[in-house]
Amino acid sequence: MIEVTVPLPATRLLAEFAAGPAEVPSEVRETAKDVLVNALAVAIGASNHPITTTALSSVQTLENPGLSTLLGRKERTSPVWAALVNGVAAQVEDFGDIHRALQVGLSAALVPAALAAAELRNRTGAHVVDSIAIGAEVGLRIAKGLGPSHRERGWDISATAGGIAAAAASGRLLGLDGRSMQMAIALATTQSAGLLVSRSAMTGPLQMGQAAANGLEAALLAEAGFSGAEAAVEGRRGLGFLTSRDPDYGLMVERLNQTWEAAAIMIKPFACSELCHPAIEAALALRPRVASTLDIATVLVVVNPMVLEVDRPNPRTGLEAKLSLQHCVAVSFLDGSALPSQFTDARVQAPDAAALRRKIDITTDPRIDPDEARMSVETLEGEVPQWEVLHGIGKSEVRLIGDQLYSKLRSLAAPTLGPRTDAFIKSCQDVDKASARWLTSASTPPVAPGR
Amino acid sequence: MGDKLKRLDSGPADGTVESQIAVMRRLATRLTGLIDEALPPSVEHEAERTLLNVLGTAIFSSSDPAVDQVLVVASTNAGRKVAPIPGRLEGSDLYFAAIATGLAAHLDDFDDTHVQSGNVHPGSVALAATLGIGKIRGATGPRFLQAFAVTCEVLIRTALSLAPAHHKEGWQPMSTCGAIASALGAGVLMGLNETQLANAASIGATRSLGHREALGTPAKAFHAGKAAANGVISGLLAERGFTAVPTTFEAPTGLAAVLARESDPERLLAGFGEEWELMRNTYKAYPCGVVCHPGIDAAIELSEAVGDLQAIQVLDYECHPLVLELVDRRDPGNGLEARFSAQHGVAVALQDRRAGLVEYSDARVRAADVTHLRSLIRLRPRSDFSRDEAALEATMMDGTRIRTHVPHARGSLSCPLTDAELYVKFEGLAEPVLPGASQRIADAVMGLGSVDGLNRLIDAVSPRSPE
Numbered sequence: 001m002i003e004v005t006v007p008l009p010a011t012r013l014l015a016e017f018a019a020g021p022a023e024v025p026s027e028v029r030e031t032a033k034d035v036l037v038n039a040l041a042v043a044i045g046a047s048n049h050p051i052t053t054t055a056l057s058s059v060q061t062l063e064n065p066g067l068s069t070l071l072g073r074k075e076r077t078s079p080v081w082a083a084l085v086n087g088v089a090a091q092v093e094d095f096g097d098i099h100r101a102l103q104v105g106l107s108a109a110l111v112p113a114a115l116a117a118a119e120l121r122n123r124t125g126a127h128v129v130d131s132i133a134i135g136a137e138v139g140l141r142i143a144k145g146l147g148p149s150h151r152e153r154g155w156d157i158s159a160t161a162g163g164i165a166a167a168a169a170s171g172r173l174l175g176l177d178g179r180s181m182q183m184a185i186a187l188a189t190t191q192s193a194g195l196l197v198s199r200s201a202m203t204g205p206l207q208m209g210q211a212a213a214n215g216l217e218a219a220l221l222a223e224a225g226f227s228g229a230e231a232a233v234e235g236r237r238g239l240g241f242l243t244s245r246d247p248d249y250g251l252m253v254e255r256l257n258q259t260w261e262a263a264a265i266m267i268k269p270f271a272c273s274e275l276c277h278p279a280i281e282a283a284l285a286l287r288p289r290v291a292s293t294l295d296i297a298t299v300l301v302v303v304n305p306m307v308l309e310v311d312r313p314n315p316r317t318g319l320e321a322k323l324s325l326q327h328c329v330a331v332s333f334l335d336g337s338a339l340p341s342q343f344t345d346a347r348v349q350a351p352d353a354a355a356l357r358r359k360i361d362i363t364t365d366p367r368i369d370p371d372e373a374r375m376s377v378e379t380l381e382g383e384v385p386q387w388e389v390l391h392g393i394g395k396s397e398v399r400l401i402g403d404q405l406y407s408k409l410r411s412l413a414a415p416t417l418g419p420r421t422d423a424f425i426k427s428c429q430d431v432d433k434a435s436a437r438w439l440t441s442a443s444t445p446p447v448a449p450g451r
Numbered sequence: 452m453g454d455k456l457k458r459l460d461s462g463p464a465d466g467t468v469e470s471q472i473a474v475m476r477r478l479a480t481r482l483t484g485l486i487d488e489a490l491p492p493s494v495e496h497e498a499e500r501t502l503l504n505v506l507g508t509a510i511f512s513s514s515d516p517a518v519d520q521v522l523v524v525a526s527t528n529a530g531r532k533v534a535p536i537p538g539r540l541e542g543s544d545l546y547f548a549a550i551a552t553g554l555a556a557h558l559d560d561f562d563d564t565h566v567q568s569g570n571v572h573p574g575s576v577a578l579a580a581t582l583g584i585g586k587i588r589g590a591t592g593p594r595f596l597q598a599f600a601v602t603c604e605v606l607i608r609t610a611l612s613l614a615p616a617h618h619k620e621g622w623q624p625m626s627t628c629g630a631i632a633s634a635l636g637a638g639v640l641m642g643l644n645e646t647q648l649a650n651a652a653s654i655g656a657t658r659s660l661g662h663r664e665a666l667g668t669p670a671k672a673f674h675a676g677k678a679a680a681n682g683v684i685s686g687l688l689a690e691r692g693f694t695a696v697p698t699t700f701e702a703p704t705g706l707a708a709v710l711a712r713e714s715d716p717e718r719l720l721a722g723f724g725e726e727w728e729l730m731r732n733t734y735k736a737y738p739c740g741v742v743c744h745p746g747i748d749a750a751i752e753l754s755e756a757v758g759d760l761q762a763i764q765v766l767d768y769e770c771h772p773l774v775l776e777l778v779d780r781r782d783p784g785n786g787l788e789a790r791f792s793a794q795h796g797v798a799v800a801l802q803d804r805r806a807g808l809v810e811y812s813d814a815r816v817r818a819a820d821v822t823h824l825r826s827l828i829r830l831r832p833r834s835d836f837s838r839d840e841a842a843l844e845a846t847m848m849d850g851t852r853i854r855t856h857v858p859h860a861r862g863s864l865s866c867p868l869t870d871a872e873l874y875v876k877f878e879g880l881a882e883p884v885l886p887g888a889s890q891r892i893a894d895a896v897m898g899l900g901s902v903d904g905l906n907r908l909i910d911a912v913s914p915r916s917p918e
Contacts, residue, residue, distance in 0.1 A: 051693075058687040062530035062544045078528040120527065154704030190670055191660040191677070195709065197702045203657045203695045206688070210658055217524065221673075224523040225516070228670035229662070237621030237663035243709070 007234040008249040014138050015182035017256045018168040024133045028260045032133035035097050037428035038267050039111035040443050042096055043089040045412035047072025051202050052089040068116050069440035072416040079116040083216045086112035087209030093340045094322045095271040099264055100371050104143045109162025109211035110135050110169055116216055117170035118436035125434035133262055135169025140261035145252035149245035159194025159207040166215020174223050186228030187218035189239050200320045270338040275310045276328035278373035278389045283332035286377055286387045293333050295379040298361050302374040305364040318343040330356035420446050473697035474716045479648035485724045486639055494727045498600035503896045504563055504734045505574030507880035509556035513538030517669040521551050534583025537912040538884045545583045546680045553579030553676025560790045561738035568610035569618025572625045573603035579679030580633030584640045585905050592904020602636030607728040612718040617711035626661030626674035633682020641686055653695035654685040656706045667788045736862035737806040740778045743796040745841035745860035750800035752855045753843050762847050765827050769842040772832040789816040798824035839863035
């Protein structure tokens with residue numbers, strides 16, 4: 001008796017969903033809109049960061065035609081490189097969004113690719129929002145089907161799934177049919193790359209920018225007629241078998257268009273790895289009960305063993321500090337926040353932060369989920385207040401909504417956009433009525449006087 | 452296996468990961484020492500053979516629709532067209548010229564193969580990574596040939612450090628390791644210092660690509676070009692000060708670990724610069740997967756002995772087990788798929804007594820005589836056979852059996868193409884695109900010892916614009 005199990009044609013089914021007449025539910029559209037405008041603001045905020053400018057100056061040596069907007073900057077470049085540089089900028093602060101259960105944040109790959117495709121073909125803002133929702137769904141389904149073993153092996157799932165999400169979103173904006181979309185997804189899939197180990201250096205943001213560029217390029221190649229493997233995702237030598245111990249293609253394709261993983265995306269309230277967020281919340285809650293941080297003898301944090309990925313007592317740079325639970329807890333007590341200014345190299349190297357980091361004691365408990373934390377503080381007086389954060393990031397009370405989101409956008413964009421910040425906020429609020437080009441134009445700083 | 456990486460701090464400050472100097476750093480150090488010296492004459496000669504061979508395949512496919520499709524994307528994305536694409540009148544920018552060149556060079560699967568590393572095709576990646584940047588940065592002939600040789604060598608060695616698990620699992624080592632090698636090759640031509648070279652290689656390690664699922668589609672050849680282009684961009688980033696985690700390659704959850712269940716990063720460095728793996732490169736005698744080659748040799752031999760092919764009842768094809776794993780395709784739909792069909796190679800060689808590009812055209816693949824012969828073939832795996840070994844036995848209608856055995860395929864390491872045979876192959880590839888230019892190109896490859904050797908070579912592989 002021979003049993004033959006044929007894997008579901010995941011590549012084709014995902015492509016048909018991405019190219020097809022999907023009706024995005026309104027709550028998913030709202031989430032996609034938040035993902036879009038948040039990523040724009042985060043990228044504008046990091047548009048002068050040395051990592052962004054180094055990436056930009058490298059690709060500028062190619063002397064590309066200026067068809068596409070660089071967020072927060074006056075220069076322009078070509079679509080593929082705009083996707084890369086904007087992707088780098090959107091990831092530098094690790095302040096985008098997160099799907100809590102899957103631990104995936106796609107926006108730095110997804111949004112820049114979609115934006116460049118939309119700008120190139122003069123699409124509407126509403127089209128961009130739909131495409132981001134659908135691209136996100138494709139990327140999240142890929143991540144869900146690959147499962148935790150993908151990450152455990154060392155892959156940066158946000159980058160590996162991000163390139164595929166970017167291809168789906170940009171392919172939709174280019175108007176690819178199902179067959180071409182399948183090829184776009186195939187070409188992006190065979191280029192899935194990015195490592196967790198690289199996230200603590202300049203290569204972390206670069207991986208997301210590269211995913212954005214690869215995704216857009218894959219869609220453009222497919223549009224031109226280039227082809228790849230029909231079963232790129234589920235084939236015997238495809239993504240699933242190569243990068244996961246137990247790929248589940250059913251999770252990738254079942255109930256597409258009916259249930260939406262994208263509905264569970266959260267906008268990040270803190271500018272660091274999502275693994276640090278529950279402990280930050282606990283620290284912010286305990287902070288008012290500690291008279292002075294100088295009184296702190298020990299902070300005991302209990303987390304899931306997976307959170308050891310961010311057990312990093314001596315970060316040296318802002319990028320490393322975003323992956324340091326000790327630093328995140330320390331600045332939460334010291335500064336009462338965990339925003340980009342808590343992760344500058346100077347803040348990381350400051351003596352008070354270094355001193356408090358040494359007092360953070362991490363233990364693990366597998367009964368605590370990765371999005372939970374338990375914290376107690378021992379002060380010199382011996383008081384021991386306790387705080388427990390359950391389902392930290394997912395809780396609706398910490399979700400950035402409405403005004404909170406827009407104040408985040410404003411604070412990120414204002415230093416770069418200056419007097420044009422109001423126009424930017426308006427274009428974000430009216431994204432459904434806008435054209436993509438209006439949106440990108442509102443994301444650039446004022447032209448210097450005299451020009 | 453090493454301990455599960457607990458802390459990701461990369462530098463020596465924490466002392467957690469770098470108990471010794473990172474592999475890419477040591478590679479950069481060895482490389483900077485190496486490029487101060489001339490290549491040993493035998494290595495130089497093998498590099499020239501690799502280069503001539505791959506220029507032939509790149510030129511032959513330079514106007515393939517797949518290359519045109521890449522250049523459509525380039526039309527809205529590429530910058531100044533300063534980099535050449537061999538065989539084409541117009542080049543592109545550094546990035547897109549690298550993609551187009553690598554794609555064309557590997558498209559017909561007729562380039563070269565380093566078998567032990569998991570069938571790496573070093574020439575396509577190395578040509579794409581070095582030609583454009585060599586021209587733009589004004590490389591001398593010897594420096595260009597050195598960078599080309601080094602790209603091949605690093606690529607082969609990186610793949611060897613992951614072999615055999617990596618290729619077997621389903622990756623294409625040519626491209627997964629290609630960006631690292633290309634970053635270093637391009638970096639040498641940019642004049643990067645040791646620190647920059649190490650960073651370029653580690654940046655390249657974050658942009659691996661290439662699943663073997665793409666076999667039989669143009670994406671497989673795209674892998675070669677894109678790996679080279681990724682390497683060039685990695686070099687440009689490192690030149691501007693971009694940095695990477697030094698242990699990106701060998702960290703317990705680094706590139707080597709995600710790409711292969713078993714790997715030996717030290718294998719990359721052992722004997723680097725003293726013992727050249729490039730010397731074990733082989734040049735394909737036939738435009739198809741290298742495991743098909745001994746079967747084709749056997750079929751050409753058998754064809755004469757059999758005479759009347761109509762009288763064959765069944766064909767037993769004894770082969771290395773890898774043939775079943777990689778190229779068992781009884782009914783290829785087109786020329787590209789036929790390149791990974793052991794059955795097609797044998798059938799067409801029986802019928803036509805040769806297996807050149809014509810024999811892998813879509814028309815020939817679909818022809819009735821060849822389709823019939825393919826249907827008679829039974830693959831017989833022989834675990835005692837080496838990869839370049841095959842035997843064919845024809846059972847005739849009257850019960851007569853005729854058998855032929857090929858211990859080493861033409862073009863294999865044990866039976867390499869001579870310089871004269873290689874030139875004949877090159878001429879067959881270059882003539883249709885650049886009529887009358889073959890000797891000039893071959894002379895330019897052999898003349899890379901002169902300072903302006905690279906300019907002469909680029910001139911020779913460019914079509915004369917119609918006056």
